[in-house]
Amino acid sequence: MTSYTAGYKNKTISVLSIAGVALTLGMTGCSNSEKTEPTAKVEGEPAAAENIELLNVSYDVARDFYKGYNPLFIEHYKAENPNSNITVNQSHGGSSKQALSVANGLQADVATMNQGSDIELLEQKGLVEADWESKFPDNAVPFTSTIVFLVRKDNPKGIKDWADLTKDGVEIVMANPKVTGNGRYAFLGAYGYGLKAFNKDEAKTKSYVKDVLKNVKVYESGGRAATTTFVQRGIGDVLVTFENEANLAATDFGAGKVDIVYPKYSIKSESPVAIVKTVTDKKGTTAAAKAYLDYLWSEPAQQLAADLYLRPSVKSVLDKNGDKLPPIETFRPNDTFGSWDDIMGNFFSDGGVFDQLAVNAPK
Missing domain, CATH: 3.40.190.10 (Periplasmic binding protein-like II)
Structure with a gap:
């Protein structure tokens, strides 16, 4: 089930989440910042679900794309990782203001901006790896x-x-x-x-x-x-x-x-994307953040971009949407x-x- 709420650190945002699978009896949940000792596993008992939470800090007019993309990704991720529950939170605003918020401490797992300089700022601050453009296809630009x-x-x-x-x-x-x-x-x-x-x-x-x-x-x-x-x-x-x-x-x-x-x-x-590696390494969400950005180049995500009048970087998808683009x-x-x-x-x-x-x- 997908729900939509608002509010994150006094910023107006869209939040997309899925309900977590019930934890195994006797287990207690823990946040990303608090760790507890694991409870001994009873033989034959299923493993406890892993709960992952990502924050995507993005520019304002991308809200409609990510409103549709996040449920697609969550369904895909759950199919690939059935023992994981993943939540994606969104923060939207002017691209450069968003980049400054991340540079000043907003704990984004990924940054999805509309200008290369905004990712470069995070690179200069040591938050994003220097070779971020090579981490994904098309110089890390999924659509234009x-x-x-x-x-x-x-x-x-x-x-x-x-x-x-x-x-x-x-x-x-x-x-x-x-x-x-x-x-x-x-x-x-x-x-x-x-x-x-x-x-x-x-x-x-x-x-x-x-x-x-x-x-x-x-x-x-x-x-x-x-x-x-x-x-x-x-x-x-x-x-x-x-x-x-x-x-x-x-x-x-x-x-x-x-x-x-x-x-x-x-x-x-061009709308470049990058993993905010210092945050994901601390939270243990680097693999999930990479999966989140990788899926932007999938056919369903690229078609969603075209449906919202963004120009897909995958040429085959762009070509078949020439009527609207x-x-x-x-x-x-x-x-x-x-x-x-x-x-x-x-x-x-x-x-x-x-x-x-x-x-x-x-x-």
Whole structure:
């Protein structure tokens, strides 16, 4: 039986769990932080069940994927390990805020972020192994997304591509690039478009991006908050966000009220994953954490990603979902702007390019 509750260390989270199998008569349960001496086993008595608890700290718009993925994984893990009961807890928020929470002590077993720099931060803190990208396929990126535009029904402002975001009277909603991966990809998507449109002329590109940012009505604290502001509060003419988030709004809580516009050229966003090894080694959950992330590349998990408009890294699954994930020309931020250290330093540090161009952005 699967249940959903809320609340974890004063953070709003989604928690997915399965009921534990009853412990053998005479055994007492123990938490991960408290150990008891094992009770002598009676001959013929079944072994006591192992109880495992994982915490996945993730970015905000991934909540819908993991809401579906966790029960799939739990069923798979139980079939492979019938004497184990596994619970998966979720924490969601802006990707970089989540990474900082882990860096500051939140006991995550796994980190599933939407920006490589967030995992790199944990690597620099010694929480994640230096070769984390080689631990899983596709440089530890199980699925990707891209930046698209969500507009009002029938697109009254005529938003067709990045250039239209500079039109007079167009009000933009986006996540804040200073604190969220969603916002950074949106900003870098506009900047990458400018470099292509103006033949890598930095001055013209910066002028274009500055004009885009002048039209930003709201910078939200995360991608889901930006969607709520645009769809439910009715603020703005266009939401610049991830493809999967835009499709969720268009097919679910914003159905009939919004349309999706695909730019001709956009940025590829990658969602890397890693084991927080210092935590799992301490808890004894390293093997379970690896199994949890390994299963992201399974066919059921990859199809779930496609069903939620995430682009699977397994090509065969991506190819058979081309109807809902149309081809789009994309660029990798690292190929265009350098390493994430370079990107964060040049664009999003205090006084960086974003601060220079977004004069009305929150600090």
